[in-house]
């Protein structure tokens with residue numbers, strides 16, 4: 001990641017900070033228009049999951065490139081309870097929090113790349129990338 005920035009997440013207002021910083025970095029990386037909103041929305045969802053399920057963690061944001069293609073990388077990391085069944089968590093409508101269960105599958109659709117590594121009792125790391133058109 002290039003020019004990595006870190007946003008500690010432990011309460012609702014931090015979600016807004018991460019969302020705004022992500023939008024700014026995406027604009028600096030050359031994204032425009034609705035892409036800025038899509039990226040900001042995906043960041044909000046993973047940041048909100050940290051607050052709700054893990055209580056605290058951090059969002060790391062930065063530019064990235066691969067084979068000459070530029071993009072933005074977002075990592076949401078926590079040391080919370082972990083996700084026992086990632087396939088299930090990625091399904092539309094699955095929620096252990098009596099919520100809509102659309103955050104993770106929605107973020108996956110908004111970004112180009114989406115990976116979750118999670119271990120019960122250890123924590124969760126979600127890595128997302130979006131490439132500039």
Ligand SMILES: Nc1ncnc2c1ncn2[C@@H]1O[C@H](COP(=O)(O)OP(=O)(O)OP(=O)(O)O)[C@@H](O)[C@H]1O
Nearest residue numbers: 049053082089095096097099100101102103104124
């Ligand atoms: N960081 C995390 N740590 C532990 N469990 C998580 C984490 N993020 C997601 N989960 C689990 O995955 C489920 C699905 O997450 P997702 O964001 O898709 O839905 P939700 O948060 O339940 O609802 P919504 O995001 O629509 O309000 C959650 O209900 C929770 O069980």
Ligand SMILES: [Mg+2]
Nearest residue numbers: 045049103104
């Ligand atoms: Mg969620």
